Amino acid sequence: MIPRYSRPQMVKIWEPENRFRIWFEIEAHACDAQAELGVIPKEAAAAVWERAKWDVARIDEIERETKHDVIAFLTNLAEHVGPEARFVHQGMTSSDVLDTCLAVQLKEATDLLLADMDALLAALARRAQEHKYTPSIGRSHGIHAEPVTFGLKLAGHYAAFKRGRDRLAAARDEIATCAISGAVGTFANIDPRVEEHVAAKLGLTVEPMSTQVIPRDRHAMYFAVLAVIAASIDNLATEVRHLQRSEVREAEEYFSPGQKGSSAMPHKRNPVLSENLSGLSRLIRSHVVPALENVTLWHERDISHSSVERVIAPDATIALDFALSRLTGMIDKLVVYPENMQRNLDMLGGLHNSQRVLLALTQAGMSREDAYRAVQRNAMPVWLEGKDFRTLLKADADVARHLTAEQIDGAFDLDYHTKHVDTVFKRVFGE
Numbered sequence: 001m002i003p004r005y006s007r008p009q010m011v012k013i014w015e016p017e018n019r020f021r022i023w024f025e026i027e028a029h030a031c032d033a034q035a036e037l038g039v040i041p042k043e044a045a046a047a048v049w050e051r052a053k054w055d056v057a058r059i060d061e062i063e064r065e066t067k068h069d070v071i072a073f074l075t076n077l078a079e080h081v082g083p084e085a086r087f088v089h090q091g092m093t094s095s096d097v098l099d100t101c102l103a104v105q106l107k108e109a110t111d112l113l114l115a116d117m118d119a120l121l122a123a124l125a126r127r128a129q130e131h132k133y134t135p136s137i138g139r140s141h142g143i144h145a146e147p148v149t150f151g152l153k154l155a156g157h158y159a160a161f162k163r164g165r166d167r168l169a170a171a172r173d174e175i176a177t178c179a180i181s182g183a184v185g186t187f188a189n190i191d192p193r194v195e196e197h198v199a200a201k202l203g204l205t206v207e208p209m210s211t212q213v214i215p216r217d218r219h220a221m222y223f224a225v226l227a228v229i230a231a232s233i234d235n236l237a238t239e240v241r242h243l244q245r246s247e248v249r250e251a252e253e254y255f256s257p258g259q260k261g262s263s264a265m266p267h268k269r270n271p272v273l274s275e276n277l278s279g280l281s282r283l284i285r286s287h288v289v290p291a292l293e294n295v296t297l298w299h300e301r302d303i304s305h306s307s308v309e310r311v312i313a314p315d316a317t318i319a320l321d322f323a324l325s326r327l328t329g330m331i332d333k334l335v336v337y338p339e340n341m342q343r344n345l346d347m348l349g350g351l352h353n354s355q356r357v358l359l360a361l362t363q364a365g366m367s368r369e370d371a372y373r374a375v376q377r378n379a380m381p382v383w384l385e386g387k388d389f390r391t392l393l394k395a396d397a398d399v400a401r402h403l404t405a406e407q408i409d410g411a412f413d414l415d416y417h418t419k420h421v422d423t424v425f426k427r428v429f430g431e
Contacts, residue, residue, distance in 0.1 A: 001318040005280060010321040013108045014314035016056045022101045023073055024052055026198060027088050030180060033197035034190075040087035047084040052077060070094040091190030093183045095301060099214040100178045102309065104202055106222065109317040110172040116324035117165040117229075121158060123331045125429060128154035132421060135414060136250065136341040137352060142242075146352050147345060147417040150251075150336060155428045157236045162428075164229040171225040174218050178202060179210035184300040212301035216294040219309065223291035226284055226316050233323050234281035237274035240334070244271045250341045254333035273330045280323045287312040349382045350389040356411040357393060357403075364402040374398045 001011075012018060028048050035045035054076050063072035071094075078085035089097075132151035137144050178199035182190045192206075199206045207214050243251040253273050255261075261268030290312060294305035345352065354375050361371035378392040378399070393399050393408050403411075 001315045001322075005322045006318050007321055007325060010109060010112055010318050011314075013105050013112075014318070016059075019101060019105070020054050020056065020059065020073060022104050022202075023070075023097050024054065024077065025202065026097050026100050026180075027074075027077070027092075028052065029198045029201045030090070030092065030190075030194050031088060033194040034087070034090050036197075037191055037193065039191070040090055041084075044084040044087040048081055048088060051081045051084075053080040068094075070097055091182050091188075091194075092180060093212060095213045096180045096182065098306075099210075100180065100198065100202070100204070102313065103176050103178060103204055103214065106313065106317070107172060107176045107203065109313075109321075110168060110175070112321055113226075113317065113324065114165065114168060114172070116321055116328070117161060117168065120324055120328045120331070121161055121165065123328050124154050124158040124161065127331055127334065127336075128152075128158055128425075128429075131336060131338075132425060133418060134336070134338045134341060135345055135418065137345045137347075144344075144348055144352055146355065147414060149418055149421055150338075150341065152421060152424060153239065154331075155425060157232070157239075159428050160232045160235070161229070164225070164232055167225045168229065171222045173205075175222045176204045177207040177214055177218065178204040179207040179214050181207075181210045181212075184212050185210040211297075211299075213297065213305075216291075216297065216305055219305075220288075220291045220295050223287050223312065223316060226320055227288045230281040230284035230320060230323065233327055234278050236327065236331075237277035237281070240274040240330070241271045241278070244269075244274075248340075248344065249337060250344065251334055251336045253330055254335055273326060277323055277327055277330075280319050284316050284319050284323070287316045348389075349387060350412055351379055351382050352417075353389070353412050354379055356416065357399075357408070360407060360411050361399065361402050364407075366398075366402050370398070 028045075031040060031045040031048050034040045035042040054073065058079075059069075059072045059076045062075050063069050066072050066075070074085075074089055077088065081088070128151045130151070131154065132149060134150040135147055136150045136153065138146050138148040178195060179185070180190065180195035180198050181187050181192070187195075195206055198204075209215070240251060240253065242248060244253065252269060253271055255269045260266075261270045261272075290308045294308055297305060358368075358371050358375050361374065362368050366374070374396060375393075378396055379389060381387045381392060382389045390408060390412055393403075394405050399408070
């Protein structure tokens with residue numbers, strides 16, 4: 001991922017130095033286990049820990065000749081360890097190192113993403129509580145429907161991200177498996193207890209059935225979870241983009257002193273953060289298909305998955321880390337205009353109460369079909385001519401035969417629409 005959309009802590013996980021550190025720990029812990037089993041001398045295992053060094057530039061130099069990254073690393077390691085290096089990688093295959101390393105990196109990356117989501121959830125919860133009873137028009141198909149509150153809008157997004165966090169925690173567990181099973185995964189040249197030892201040291205679980213690789217359905221599920229979280233980011237970002245439109249203007253991104261919105265038009269205040277989030281979300285979601293394609297490998301293994309994962313693993317996690325942080329900051333500073341929400345709520349002369357009137361008429365004895373026709377014929381002049389819905393209803397003879405003026409007025413009570421906000425909030429946020 002380009003530096004513009006990267007944060008240092010996440011980038012560090014995918015840097016060569018960290019990758020080689022993990023490779024070394026896998027090999028060194030395996031040596032310890034092999035020594036305990038009497039396969040290699042204990043002095044050799046100790047020497048690996050004591051003398052180990054590696055140099056990224058030297059590894060790259062060796063790989064240019066060997067065309068094999070793990071061999072290049074082991075060769076450079078041996079240059080520092082000395083004769084005892086012949087016991088390193090005993091009975092192992094490259095995928096044991098590569099797949100186990102990827103599991104560690106994804107686990108480390110996921111821990112950062114979970115912390116990101118906690119911060120976002122905290123920001124959404126705070127703003128939802130702040131606007132718990134701020135009335136706003138609800139929209140279906142982009143058209144005014146019935147009143148909601150801005151707090152309910154944010155509560156809905158909170159619930160989505162809470163589900164996303166739960167899925168991400170489960171995906172972390174699923175991806176965090178270790179395979180030290182040797183060529184084609186039969187443990188022919190290495191004891192399964194070595195795998196158990198390495199897994200415990202690295203905070204992983206043992207892969208129950210590796211061929212020569214960890215099954216890629218695990219990785220496909222992981223990237224699918226990242227994609228769903230990205231879709232939730234896009235959903236919230238799109239809502240903000242709509243609310244910031246000049247014709248709506250119910251909320252907008254914070255516009256800092258000195259910020260510029262347009263090179264041509266000095267008045268512009270554009271939703272650049274949420275637009276950026278929508279774009280990053282598309283990028284993250286695009287990684288799902290190649291991750292799914294990686295599930296299909298030839299026989300016990302091939303490396304068609306390798307090039308894909310070297311791109312999508314860092315790019316998806318780095319982009320999502322950046323996006324979650326950016327979204328948290330955007331929500332934290334989001335500027336809300338309750339007066340504009342009320343203005344828009346009142347824009348259509350009370351039409352948002354049409355269902356309430358419809359139900360009142362049916363409860364007063366009118367058939368649903370007749371009630372629907374009566375309400376609709378009074379609603380249309382409000383749409384087309386800007387008339388007042390309540391006034392038209394009171395002047396309608398059919399409506400007046402079933403409802404008094406006071407009952408019609410009662411159908412226009414805003415509190416009716418928000419009476420269960422507390423119930424919803426308790427379901428979303430708890431007591």
